[in-house]
Amino acid sequence: MAEAEPTAATDRELQTTANQIRRSVVEMLARAGSGHSAGPLGMAEILTVLFFRIMRHDPARPDWNERDVFYLSNGHTAPVLYATMAHSGYFPLAELGTLRRLGSRLQGHPERRLLPGLESTSGPLGSGLSQAAGFAYASQIIDRDRRRFVYVCMGDGELNEGNIWEAAMFAAKYRLGRLIGIVDRNYIQIDGSTEDVMPLDDLAAKWRAFGWHVQEVDGHDISALTGAIRHAQAxxxxxxxxxxxxxxxxxxxxxxxxxxxxxxxxxPDEAQAALDSIDELERGLSS
Amino acid sequence: MTLTEQPPITDRQPLRAGFGRGLVAAGHADHRVVALCADLTESTMMTGFADAFPARFIEVGVAEQNLVTVASGMAHAGKIPFAASYAAFSPGRNWEQIKTTAALNDMPVKIVGAHAGINVGPDGATHQMLEDIALMRVMPNMVVVAPGDATEAEQATLAVARDPRPVYLRLARAATPLFLDAAPFVIGQARRLRDGSDVTLAGTGTLTYQLLVAADRLAELGIAADLVHFPTIKPLDDAALLESAARTRLVVTAEEGQRAGGFGGAVTEVLAAELPTRVLRIGIDDRYGESGEPDELLAHFGLTGDRIAEHVHEYITRAKGSK
Incomplete structure (x- = not known):
């Protein structure tokens, strides 16, 4: 189905999309008056590459049963998921202004029952990898589906949770090759540096020891992210x-x-400066 | 609700044996049924399912948080997952994962808590789950089912598999009397086992059998008990409760769990709002269990039919005196 296939945008065009998503994130957070800023801004390229290049999905048919599935395990970064979904066409951009408001489909943390296209309810950390692994097991091993991939984004602070490592063992045991995890390795969590709060490094060695195929990549490099995901698919x-x-x-x-x-x-006064800063980043790309 | 004549008691079986049979039957009836276990396949009696459907049986290891969250992902992929462990660990250890990824997420995950109650026996307090009824019934979207014997557990498992909601299925370890027939299980429906107008005995789980014994003792004392079995704690069969309470105006509840917030609490909430009635709640009174044989522990905590009858008789005498 044509509309379900990934678009053929260039890296440069996707970078612009990522920056538009950043603008939306700043606008929604400023209007909401609460929420998380750093993670969503840092994940703009990751979600852009997934939603605008990699994943087979169709915003017009969010429950299409052949779609690839995306779990957002670090649910507090919901603004970047909402912005990416709106820019993809799941719902009107104007609805982004309702973030965290009474009656909104855009809850402070994602709620699947309210918004078509959300694959799961998340927020309490550590549960997304295991849900993605459960989906991958059902799809890959029981249903023998050879097309669908299951993607899951995790925060690095979230890796403090034991549930993640339970899931890591599970996915390795059952050789879930259709499962692709992406860790937003930004080295911060609420109380400070991840390496001060609860050291994670050598993080790549940890995942390898758990039986995973590991790649490290610049999470803002559209081309490098694309290459890493394509490699993971293989x-x-x-x-x-x-x-x-x-x-x-x-x-x-x-x-x-x-x-x-x-x-x-x-x-409010910081929001305008933030938007100017993003515009500067975008202009820098053109020059 | 009509009176159901139940078979004479000839045998004992653990509820989990009925669950094991029901799960195999559910697996034959619907290919979407899958079973997950956390290193307790034999004692949760999932072995039959694992043998019959090896591709649909998933061992997750000693990891109860992963157990239910993997199950949630499978449910999202269209499966009907039964995730079993001991109740002390699931929902004891993974309540938030159940809430967020199954109940709030509205996934038809079936949480099977085996070894609930004090009848776990010698393993002692750490393994005797007494708070699960309270924990699970306060969770929106969650259905709570506590069958009375192995025959009913088998039927309940089939009904749970067909139900589109997340469900907590409460099972027990010890072999308990088979006193119920194999009627198809209807979630949310109570069953009247004795007809009387002096007192309502409302039971859930295996303690309904003890109420049956108590009803016989009370009959010898000239007290006619209306015995109603509530194998579904949530949604509670309010109509059955109110109909009985309206006739007897005196209610006794019994459960193998904490009195606080449990089945008796659910009954009291309905009566307080609709038909203020005296309620005697029998259960474990704000303390932990301990090691012992199941029957010893029932006696120790005052949960045998004889002790319940004495307790109810005293209560009725006092209640009448204060009228």
């Missing part, structure tokens, strides 16, 4: 994880690398 005998190194708050100069922006939105 790994059939073990699950794959891509450690996507990102800059928290990417695109907004005064938020970048600052962990204090993990869990707060820009104030």
């Amino acid at each position: 790994v059939s005998q073990q699950p794959s994880v891509i450690l996507a190194h990102t800059v928290p708050g990417k695109g907004v100069s005064f938020m970048e690398y600052d962990y204090t922006w993990h869990g707060k939105p820009p104030a």
Whole structure:
């Protein structure tokens, strides 16, 4: 089905899409007055590549039973998922302005029952990888489906959760080659640096020891992300994880690398400066 | 609700044996049924399913959080997953995962809590799950089913497999009397086992059998008990409860679990709003269990039919005195 196939946008065009998504993230958070800024801004390229290039999906038929499936395990980064879905055509861009409002389909953390296209309810950390693994097991091993991939995004702070490593063992045991995890490796969590709060490195070695195929990539490089995901798709005998190194708050100069922006939105006056900063990033690409 | 004549008691079986048979039957009836276990396949009696449907049986290891979250993903992929462990660990250890990924997420995950109650016996307090009824019935979207014997557990498992909602199925370890017939199980429907107008005995799980014994003792004392079995704790059969309570105006509940927030709590909530009635709640009173044989423990905690009858008789005498 033509509309379900990935679009043929260039890397440059996708970079522009990612920056439009960033703008939407800033606008929604500023209007909502609460929510998380750093993670969503840092994940814009990852979600853009998945939704606009890699995944087989159809915004007009969110329950299409041959679609690839995307789990957002770090549910607090919901703004970037909502913005990506709206820019993909799942719902009108104007609805982004309802984030966190009473009666909105865009809850503070994603709620599957409210918004078609969401694959799961998430927020409490550590549960997305196992759900994705359960889906992959059902699809790959029981139904012997040879087309569908299951993608799951995780935060790096989230990897403190034991549930993640239970799922990591499970996916390796059953050789879930259709399961592809992407870790937003931005080195921050609420209380500070991930390496201060609860050290994760050597993170690649940890995943390898758990039986996963591991790649490390610049999480803002559209071409590199694409290549890593395509490579992961070709790994059939073990699950794959891509450690996507990102800059928290990417695109907004005064938020970048600052962990204090993990869990707060820009104030109204900061929002305009943030949008200007993103525009500057976009202009820099053109020059 | 009509009175159901039940078979004479000739044998004992653990509820989980009925569950094991029901699961195999459910697996034959619907190819979407899958079973997940956390290193307790034999004691949750999933072995029959694992042998019959090896491709649909998934061993997740000692990992109860993963157990239910993997099950949620499978449900999203169109499966009907039964995720079994001991109740002390599931929902004891993974309540939030059940809430977020099954109940709030509205996935038809079937949480099977084996070894609930004190009849776990010698393993002691850590393994005797007494808080699960309270924990699970406060969770929106969640159905809570506690069958009375192995025959009913088998039928309940089939009904749970057909139901589109997330369900908690509460099972027990010990072999308990078979006192119910093999009528098809209807979720949300109570069953009247004795007809009387002096007191309503409302039971859930295997303690309904103890109420049956108590009803016989009370009959010897001239007290006619209306015995109603509630194998579904949520949604509760309010109509059956209110109909009986309206005639007797005195209710006794019994459950093998904490009195606080449990089945008796659910009954009391309905009566308080609709038909204020005196309620005696029999269960474990704000304490943990301990090691012992199942029958010893029932006696120790005052949950045998004889002890319940004494307790109810005293209560009725006092209640009448204060009228």
